[in-house]
Amino acid sequence: MKPSLIVNHRFGNYPIYIRAGLLECCTDILGEFLATSGQHALVTDSNVERLYAQAFTKAANFDFQKQICPAGEASKSFAQYEHLLDGILHGGLDRQSTIIALGGGVPGDLAGFVAATFMRGIPFIQIPTTLLAQVDSSVGGKTGINLAGSKNSVGAFWQPQAVLIDPTVLQTLEPEQLTSGLAEVVKYGVIMDAEFFLWLESNSDAVNDLDMETMTELIHRCCALKAEVVEEDERETRGRRAILNYGHTFAHAIEKVFGYGVFPHGHAVAMGMHAAAILAANLRLADRSVVTQQAKLLKRLQIPHQFPHEHHDELWKAMQRDKKTVAGELHFVLPTRIGNVELVKSVSRAKVLESMELAGHTME
């Protein structure tokens, strides 16, 4: 099968394959990357294991050592990391072995970090099974775990050998996991591709129905957009990658102040995008129509985006502590129109609080 996309990075490149049904017909692709002798590991979580591990291993026709972590963010921990390393070491993996991550962003980030560090780095293949992982976390090479109270603060850039995406697995996702991923999808349109934004507007019914042809194209377009950004700024040193943080300054603050998991990540991002668009309009960087056009699409895709009414002052304080500040100064990624954003600094507390207040209304 021909790759759907090739992602370039400084040490080479890797293919992304996207096709409905791929999970059960990927043996040829795996054959290109996995050594025929020796042990390989399949890292997954308890939910995905129950749903897909058996069908996958049967179809893949390789002998995998299965490593299952508990489903949920808590598995991105030192304890799980060590447990996994122990498991694969005693299971006989060596430098020729490959680690396959089957699951959402949690198994992907965790298994990727294990692959990056076991024996100083071994090959790694991503098979993302949430929409968020398919359009975001499986592309770009960021892997890692959390320290208590500090997300993704230990990790490595480690590129996969290949990414295999089967959109049919989205059918078993909880609705809120799906709409959470869709927020990142809308984000790509707003930050860099007005044509894609229009495409989402015209295809929103098919997206809501999870039409497979539509979802395949959607994932393809998002992976291409993310690849374009990370190819320009692989290690987040040139500023380009910062545009992916649109909505995230607000979202990280919401997650911190309200507690992780209270809102699904993408819903917090949608609330943040709504507040950021209002902030851009208040600063006269963008026309008000950007706010309404974005809110309308979020609503059509059933993505909650109404900003919380409480704790605005705490949210402001949490933003000041965000690790994404540049030289100690907070930057906002703000739209100038649909399809373009700018990095803006020196935004006053009053303007930010006013935007949070207004974003408490859905406005479309």
Ligand SMILES: NC(=O)c1ccc[n+]([C@@H]2O[C@H](COP(=O)([O-])OP(=O)(O)OC[C@H]3O[C@@H](n4cnc5c(N)ncnc54)[C@H](O)[C@@H]3O)[C@@H](O)[C@H]2O)c1
């Ligand atoms: N590496 C990156 O660049 C990057 C980017 C964005 C997010 N992330 C990370 O990704 C994580 C969030 O990812 P996520 O939302 O995929 O979380 P997740 O892996 O916890 O998956 C969410 C839930 O969906 C379940 N699930 C997965 N696939 C399923 C399927 N097909 N059907 C039914 N249930 C399924 C999981 O068991 C879990 O309960 C966070 O830790 C975040 O930091 C990383």
Ligand SMILES: [Zn+2]
């Ligand atoms: Zn995000």
